[in-house]
Amino acid sequence: MAWSRRYDEADPQRVNKWLAQNGVCSRREAEALIAAGLVSIDGQRVDDVGRKIEHGQTLVLADAAQKTLENHLTVVIHKPAGVVSSQPEPGQIPAVRLLTKQALWGWSKVIPGLDNKLAPLGRLDMDSRGLLILSEDGVLAKALIGPESKLDKEYRVAVMGELTEAKMDLLRHGLELDGRKLRRAEVELISDQRLKIVLTEGRNRQIRRMCELVELKVVDLFRVRIGPLTLGDMPENRWRVLTADERTALIAESM
Numbered sequence: 001m002a003w004s005r006r007y008d009e010a011d012p013q014r015v016n017k018w019l020a021q022n023g024v025c026s027r028r029e030a031e032a033l034i035a036a037g038l039v040s041i042d043g044q045r046v047d048d049v050g051r052k053i054e055h056g057q058t059l060v061l062a063d064a065a066q067k068t069l070e071n072h073l074t075v076v077i078h079k080p081a082g083v084v085s086s087q088p089e090p091g092q093i094p095a096v097r098l099l100t101k102q103a104l105w106g107w108s109k110v111i112p113g114l115d116n117k118l119a120p121l122g123r124l125d126m127d128s129r130g131l132l133i134l135s136e137d138g139v140l141a142k143a144l145i146g147p148e149s150k151l152d153k154e155y156r157v158a159v160m161g162e163l164t165e166a167k168m169d170l171l172r173h174g175l176e177l178d179g180r181k182l183r184r185a186e187v188e189l190i191s192d193q194r195l196k197i198v199l200t201e202g203r204n205r206q207i208r209r210m211c212e213l214v215e216l217k218v219v220d221l222f223r224v225r226i227g228p229l230t231l232g233d234m235p236e237n238r239w240r241v242l243t244a245d246e247r248t249a250l251i252a253e254s255m
C-alpha cells in the first residue's frame with residue numbers, strides 16, 4: 001500500500017525535509033524519488049525538488065517508491081559472546097561472518113557478502129550477546145543512534161558482588177562517566193544477582209562501567225530489546241531480515 005499522510009502544520013515545508021522528519025527517507029533520497037516522478041500532492045505529481053507542501057494537503061508515495069526504499073538491507077542478529085559488532089582486530093570474528101545462508105532464520109532475497117556495507121546500529125561489545133542490528137539504511141541509523149533518538153534498550157545483566165538497594169539507586173541515577181552525568185536508567189532485580197537494565201543512551205561499555213563504579217562485576221550481558229524490536233525466539237548465531245513494519249515502528253518510536 002502506498003505511503004500517504006496529510007500535512008497539518010501551519011507553515012509550508014519543503015517536501016524532502018518533511019519526508020526526512022517523518023523517517024520515511026533521507027532528503028537526498030526524497031529528491032531522487034521526486035525526480036523519478038514517484039511523489040504526488042493531492043493527486044498531482046511533484047516535479048520540483050524544492051516544492052513545499054501546505055496545510056491540508058496530502059502527500060502520497062507511489063508503490064514503486066516504497067520498493068526503492070526497502071532495498072536498503074537491514075538485518076537482525078542474535079550475536080554470541082566472542083564476536084565483534086564492527087571492524088575487527090586481527091584474530092577477531094566480525095558479526096558479518098554470521099550472515100550465511102545456513103544461519104538465516106526465515107527468508108531473505110539476498111545473502112550479504114563479506115564486502116557488504118552493513119554497519120552496526122548501536123554498540124554491543126565483544127563480551128556481550130543478544131540483539132544486534134546491522135544496516136545500510138541511513139534513515140534507520142539516525143533513528144536508532146542519532147543524538148535525538150528516544151529509543152530505549154533493554155538488557156539482562158548477571159553480576160558478581162554484594163547487590164544492595166543503595167547500589168541499585170546509584171545505577172538508576174547518580175553516576176557519571178567521562179565527566180558527564182548519565183541519564184536516568186531503569187534498574188530492577190529480577191532474580192538473585194540478575195538485573196533488568198533499560199538505557200536511553202549508549203556510552204562505550206556503559207553498563208559494565210556503571211557496575212564497576214558500584215563495585216559490581218558483570219559476568220553476563222544480554223540485550224533483549226531495542227525500542228519495539230525484541231530478539232524473540234531466534235537462536236544464538238542466527239540472523240533474519242528486518243521487516244518493513246519493524247522499520248516503521250523503530251523510526252516512529254525514536255521520535
